[in-house]
Amino acid sequence: xxxxxxxxxKYNSIIIIVIFIFCSNLMVKSILQTIIYKNxxxxxxxxxxxxxxxxxxxxxxxxxxxxxxxxxxxLISLEADNIVFHxxxxxxxxxxxxxxxxxTNIPIVEGRFFSIDDTLNKSNTVVLGKDLAxxxxxxxxxxxxxxxxxxxxVIGIMGQDSRKTPYDKTFxxxxxxFILPNENLESLYxxxxxxxxxxxxxxxxxxxxxxxxxxxxxxxxxxxxNITIGEILDSILMYIPITFIVILFILINILNIFKFWWENNxxxxxxxxxxxxxKFDITKIAIKILFKxxxxxxxxxxxxxxxxxxxxxxIFNFNTENNILSILxxxxxxxxxxxxxxxxxxxxxxxxxxxxxxxxx
Numbered sequence: 001x002x003x004x005x006x007x008x009x010k011y012n013s014i015i016i017i018v019i020f021i022f023c024s025n026l027m028v029k030s031i032l033q034t035i036i037y038k039n040x041x042x043x044x045x046x047x048x049x050x051x052x053x054x055x056x057x058x059x060x061x062x063x064x065x066x067x068x069x070x071x072x073x074x075l076i077s078l079e080a081d082n083i084v085f086h087x088x089x090x091x092x093x094x095x096x097x098x099x100x101x102x103x104t105n106i107p108i109v110e111g112r113f114f115s116i117d118d119t120l121n122k123s124n125t126v127v128l129g130k131d132l133a134x135x136x137x138x139x140x141x142x143x144x145x146x147x148x149x150x151x152x153x154v155i156g157i158m159g160q161d162s163r164k165t166p167y168d169k170t171f172x173x174x175x176x177x178f179i180l181p182n183e184n185l186e187s188l189y190x191x192x193x194x195x196x197x198x199x200x201x202x203x204x205x206x207x208x209x210x211x212x213x214x215x216x217x218x219x220x221x222x223x224x225x226n227i228t229i230g231e232i233l234d235s236i237l238m239y240i241p242i243t244f245i246v247i248l249f250i251l252i253n254i255l256n257i258f259k260f261w262w263e264n265n266x267x268x269x270x271x272x273x274x275x276x277x278x279k280f281d282i283t284k285i286a287i288k289i290l291f292k293x294x295x296x297x298x299x300x301x302x303x304x305x306x307x308x309x310x311x312x313x314x315i316f317n318f319n320t321e322n323n324i325l326s327i328l329x330x331x332x333x334x335x336x337x338x339x340x341x342x343x344x345x346x347x348x349x350x351x352x353x354x355x356x357x358x359x360x361x
Contacts, residue, residue: 068209094126094171107165111143111156114174126152129168130159 106113106127113127126145128136136145136154143154158167210218 065209065213065215068212094173106158106167107160109157109159109161111154113156113158114172124152124174125155126171126173127156127158128154128171130157131168132171133157 109130110133111127114125128145133143133154136143138144144151145154146152152173158170158172159165207218
């Protein structure tokens with residue numbers, strides 16, 4: 001038991017650094033994911049576009065509303081349709097398919113993509129990215145995904161087995177004849193207009209069409225969506241278990257610091273200096289130890305990211321890129337912070353190294 005404790009005491013500073021870096025990398029990537037999605041929404045919006053959401057209504061067929069809006073003579077084209085699926089524990093984003101739109105060259109790993117027949121036949125079908133397949137279930141040799149009280153047949157899985165694609169985390173739903181199932185489905189539409197002056201006219205036109213079908217709660221969305229502090233905090237709080245482990249290691253090191261000062265005479269360092277270790281010698285030894293721990297921590301963290309990347313992707317539904325530069329920068333910043341926290345154990349390592357050098361003089 002004592003050997004295990006000594007081994008832990010010897011390497012606990014490296015363990016703490018690795019956990020700090022790994023945890024901070026996850027948090028940073030989660031925050032970046034939130035920012036990237038908001039930036040995506042902003043990119044599909046421009047000065048001459050308008051976005052709105054259609055709320056749930058059990059007796060309204062979205063095809064009627066969409067067709068009437070698309071028949072508006074001043075409208076150039078449907079630029080993007082973003083459908084937001086609210087499912088237990090997650091929110092996923094995708095696009096709608098109409099008979100008027102053709103999308104080709106979609107990589108498929110299972111099943112197939114939509115055909116013209118699918119869009120003409122008003123079928124409630126969906127094609128999922130491979131990372132979203134975990135939300136589906138297989139029944140009678142057919143795959144389904146349940147959104148609220150609506151069961152959609154999954155006719156295909158997008159992506160490639162050997163590499164990541166832009167389609168892995170999205171979906172396409174056949175909206176021809178699609179009835180909004182309940183409040184768990186939100187449809188977000190973005191229309192591109194001929195000129196800036198037509199925006200208000202189109203807005204009035206959409207309101208009139210929705211009033212015709214007794215749609216309550218039509219909501220127009222600002223073109224720019226700024227990320228909020230709350231969203232950043234949400235992306236950090238999802239790592240509470242990891243943060244708890246980090247805090248636990250910090251407490252262990254604080255106890256080690258007190259234990260070290262209790263068991264060692266505080267004059268040892270001064271006596272060692274008097275025997276023959278100069279200030280320059282001590283500085284060199286300290287830098288050598290810290291640099292070694294920095295390199296070891298960076299290597300361990302990099303391979304930890306490499307090994308756990310598939311697990312993290314499946315649990316948190318985002319890709320943790322193994323970027324050596326980002327890990328190096330994060331390692332450096334977290335290493336400086338960790339030096340303060342593990343000052344006691346590092347001091348002990350330096351002191352032991354000095355003793356070895358002095359005995360060798």
